[in-house]
Amino acid sequence: MSWAVTSNNQTIDLAAIPVETAAGLRAEIIEQCGRGARPVAFFGQKLSSGVRLFVILADDPRSELVASSAIFAESEKSYPSISSEIPAFHLFEREFFEETGIKPEGHPWLKPVRFSHNRADQSVRMADYPFFKVEGESIHEVAVGPVHAGVIEPGHFRFMCSGEKVHHLEIHLGYQHRGIEPMMADGSIWKKSKLVESITGDSAIANSLAYSSLLETAAGIEVSARATAIRTLALELERVALHMSSLSGLCADVGDLTGNTFFGATRTYVINSLLDICGSRFGYSLIRPGGVNFDIDAALSAKLLKTLEMVRDRVFIIGERTFNMPGVLSRFQHTGIVDFKTAEKINMVGITARASGLKRDIRADHPFGFYRLYPAYKLTLDSGDVFARAYMRYLEATRSLGYLIDLLSGLPPGTQLLAERGSLKPDSMTVSMVEGPRGELVHVMLTGANGEAVRYKLKDPSFNNWFALALAVRGEGVSDFPICNKSFDLSYCGYDL
Amino acid sequence: MFDSIKVRIKQGKQYIPDVKRAEVNPKFRGFPLLNNKTCTRCDDCTCVCPTGAITAHPLKIDLGKCTFCGDCQRACKSQSIEFTNFHKMAASRRETLIVDHNTDRHLYTLDAVKANHEIKRLFGRSLKLRSVSAGGCNGCELELNACSNVNFDMTRFGIEMVASPRHADGIVITGPVSENMAYALEDTLLAVPNPRLVIAMGTCAISGGVFQDSAAVNRNFFDKYKVDLYIPGCPVHPLTFINGVLRLLGR
Ligand code: SF4
Ligand code: SF4
Numbered sequence: 001m002s003w004a005v006t007s008n009n010q011t012i013d014l015a016a017i018p019v020e021t022a023a024g025l026r027a028e029i030i031e032q033c034g035r036g037a038r039p040v041a042f043f044g045q046k047l048s049s050g051v052r053l054f055v056i057l058a059d060d061p062r063s064e065l066v067a068s069s070a071i072f073a074e075s076e077k078s079y080p081s082i083s084s085e086i087p088a089f090h091l092f093e094r095e096f097f098e099e100t101g102i103k104p105e106g107h108p109w110l111k112p113v114r115f116s117h118n119r120a121d122q123s124v125r126m127a128d129y130p131f132f133k134v135e136g137e138s139i140h141e142v143a144v145g146p147v148h149a150g151v152i153e154p155g156h157f158r159f160m161c162s163g164e165k166v167h168h169l170e171i172h173l174g175y176q177h178r179g180i181e182p183m184m185a186d187g188s189i190w191k192k193s194k195l196v197e198s199i200t201g202d203s204a205i206a207n208s209l210a211y212s213s214l215l216e217t218a219a220g221i222e223v224s225a226r227a228t229a230i231r232t233l234a235l236e237l238e239r240v241a242l243h244m245s246s247l248s249g250l251c252a253d254v255g256d257l258t259g260n261t262f263f264g265a266t267r268t269y270v271i272n273s274l275l276d277i278c279g280s281r282f283g284y285s286l287i288r289p290g291g292v293n294f295d296i297d298a299a300l301s302a303k304l305l306k307t308l309e310m311v312r313d314r315v316f317i318i319g320e321r322t323f324n325m326p327g328v329l330s331r332f333q334h335t336g337i338v339d340f341k342t343a344e345k346i347n348m349v350g351i352t353a354r355a356s357g358l359k360r361d362i363r364a365d366h367p368f369g370f371y372r373l374y375p376a377y378k379l380t381l382d383s384g385d386v387f388a389r390a391y392m393r394y395l396e397a398t399r400s401l402g403y404l405i406d407l408l409s410g411l412p413p414g415t416q417l418l419a420e421r422g423s424l425k426p427d428s429m430t431v432s433m434v435e436g437p438r439g440e441l442v443h444v445m446l447t448g449a450n451g452e453a454v455r456y457k458l459k460d461p462s463f464n465n466w467f468a469l470a471l472a473v474r475g476e477g478v479s480d481f482p483i484c485n486k487s488f489d490l491s492y493c494g495y496d497l
Numbered sequence: 498m499f500d501s502i503k504v505r506i507k508q509g510k511q512y513i514p515d516v517k518r519a520e521v522n523p524k525f526r527g528f529p530l531l532n533n534k535t536c537t538r539c540d541d542c543t544c545v546c547p548t549g550a551i552t553a554h555p556l557k558i559d560l561g562k563c564t565f566c567g568d569c570q571r572a573c574k575s576q577s578i579e580f581t582n583f584h585k586m587a588a589s590r591r592e593t594l595i596v597d598h599n600t601d602r603h604l605y606t607l608d609a610v611k612a613n614h615e616i617k618r619l620f621g622r623s624l625k626l627r628s629v630s631a632g633g634c635n636g637c638e639l640e641l642n643a644c645s646n647v648n649f650d651m652t653r654f655g656i657e658m659v660a661s662p663r664h665a666d667g668i669v670i671t672g673p674v675s676e677n678m679a680y681a682l683e684d685t686l687l688a689v690p691n692p693r694l695v696i697a698m699g700t701c702a703i704s705g706g707v708f709q710d711s712a713a714v715n716r717n718f719f720d721k722y723k724v725d726l727y728i729p730g731c732p733v734h735p736l737t738f739i740n741g742v743l744r745l746l747g748r
Binding site for chain 1: 500505507508511522524525564629630632635640643681708711714731
């Protein structure tokens with residue numbers, strides 16, 4: 001068999017993962033993807049000589065993951081690109097090339113990903129980013145960033161326009177690159193909770209959940225039902241908070257001040273609920289390998305319940321008002337469309353993929369934690385425009401609030417919050433995936449002979465989705481960029497790592 | 498329109514009336530209290546600290562390195578470390594941020610930020626700031642945004658975030674300064690007309706925080722330019738930010 005079968009939150013022996021030739025692996029990947037699998041991880045591990053490429057594909061309907069690998073000897077510096085057949089690999093291959101220098105021959109768009117500090121070719125410099133050029137008399141370029149007008153993260157956008165119309169948008173990122181992956185594999189992996197929370201602040205819970213579940217899996221640690229429920233609760237709060245903030249931003253961008261301030265104020269209640277639980281508005285310090293640091297006692301539970309019922313009530317009132325305003329709808333509808341086919345082709349994930357009709361949600365497809373006992377159902381919309389992405393956020397926030405209210409009414413009893421650590425299985429690979437507010441987060445860890453982490457691979461949902469934004473604005477007016485951008489509300493630091 | 502009115506009535510008043518006297522949630526981890534007498538010198542706290550912010554015997558915490566994760570407090574069996582919800586932690590000088598068992602938090606607040614006469618004269622009633630996000634987690638940026646929301650409403654004091662460095666009186670740096678952002682950070686500062694302020698917001702900006710040892714971070718900026726205000730936190734609470742800046746302006 002040329003694939004090792006595994007699943008979310010499972011550890012397998014490295015020896016069980018087949019080693020193929022590059023050409024053999026490519027053929028296998030193309031076959032699997034032809035049958036509906038899609039890539040969730042694709043990364044290199046440096047060996048004493050050469051590089052081992054690991055590929056993990058997800059088979060969503062079967063809740064399965066399959067893994068395989070290929071070894072490139074020191075002298076092998078290229079292989080035939082997979083992206084030319086399966087575009088879903090385009091960014092994964094670029095990343096692999098940036099880090100190892102092994103070239104996917106025939107890749108249609110081989111550009112730097114994030115100018116990572118450990119890039120193979122140090123002569124590639126940020127200042128020389130190879131922008132795509134559109135030429136012609138009526139073409140002009142608009143360049144924005146890395147420092148933007150608002151209080152937001154840095155990134156560079158370059159629009160090639162003819163008149164007001166965008167022909168092409170080039171998104172050049174990497175400014176937030178902090179070298180997180182090498183830091184994860186340096187020193188004790190158990191001490192990385194704080195680093196993991198700092199990958200992306202607004203997805204700190206999702207990331208620390210993925211990291212903690214991964215270590216618990218690899219060390220065989222059981223987490224109590226109560227701790228699991230509290231984690232799930234925090235994850236849904238984080239989701240509602242991000243959706244509120246996106247909706248608030250979207251309203252601001254179409255000049256709807258009421259929507260802007262009140263969605264924003266509603267978010268405040270949600271993040272202050274996290275503050276009530278763990279002392280941080282972003283849920284920092286709540287989740288640790290083995291469980292959680294904080295309990296929710298009866299008084300707090302009652303307070304949270306009251307707040308969340310009030311929030312649900314307000315979200316409904318603001319939502320119904322906003323999505324019935326002709327001024328808002330006329331800007332949102334039919335703007336920035338990513339259709340189903342495109343979304344699938346470029347491997348979009350998360351809420352924005354669901355707004356294009358792509359039924360992908362790790363909570364349902366590869367359930368983890370409390371979603372196994374108490375499932376989350378997938379919601380999708382079809383139109384793939386700004387409206388769909390905005391409305392999805394409204395729908396999901398409402399759904400999550402319902403989930404939270406149910407969960408709070410019946411938190412599993414128990415006093416155990418934090419289990420003891422164990423030792424990690426040596427020479428193994430563990431995958432942990434979580435549906436964060438923007439979509440799937442993938443954490444993969446490889447351990448060495450002594451059970452130490454030798455490679456830690458991260459993938460943020462924004463890694464999949466930035467390209468979708470570039471496609472969404474094609475043919476739109478430049479002035480529609482802010483709402484398109486906000487409707488995706490992607491993370492720079494999650495992508496840049 | 499009626500829907501909008503309904504929304505407004507439902508929301509009521511959201512703003513915090515007295516920002517200077519407002520207290521933060523009791524669970525919030527702010528200014529730490531340290532007790533050398535009960536400390537058993539076991540070093541459990543220093544072992545768990547992700548940033549090397551705490552040193553034992555005698556106990557000291559560098560608020561510029563601390564991420565306020567509370568891991569040391571939880572690890573300490575003798576309960577010698579306690580994070581209070583006291584949030585006014587900003588300081589003008591880097592050394593001031595290192596606190597020990599003798600530091601009284603109220604005296605600290607009175608002393609830590611030095612309002613300079615010139616700053617007060619120039620910016621006392623109107624301060625425009627440009628944010629530069631340079632490699633953090635976006636947590637501090639979100640809290641900086643929150644300073645201007647309906648709850649904290651910083652603009653009531655004439656403190657405002659502006660779109661261009663050319664319109665600004667200073668910059669607010671968040672994040673440890675990634676190598677890839679180092680150039681743009683300096684360029685932005687140089688685009689701000691003199692006299693200008695530099696504010697380092699958050700643990701990352703002050704010391705590199707959890708990223709201090711990363712090879713992908715470049716902190717040369719801080720060797721070259723003076724920081725006028727250090728605001729600790731991970732992320733910085735909006736009330737910490739607003740109160741820190743108000744004190745800098747002598748208000
Ligand atoms: S609270 Fe501060 S001093 Fe204590 S462990 Fe965390 S970072 Fe270190
Ligand atoms: S100080 Fe903390 S919250 Fe602020 S950017 Fe750094 S990691 Fe994020």
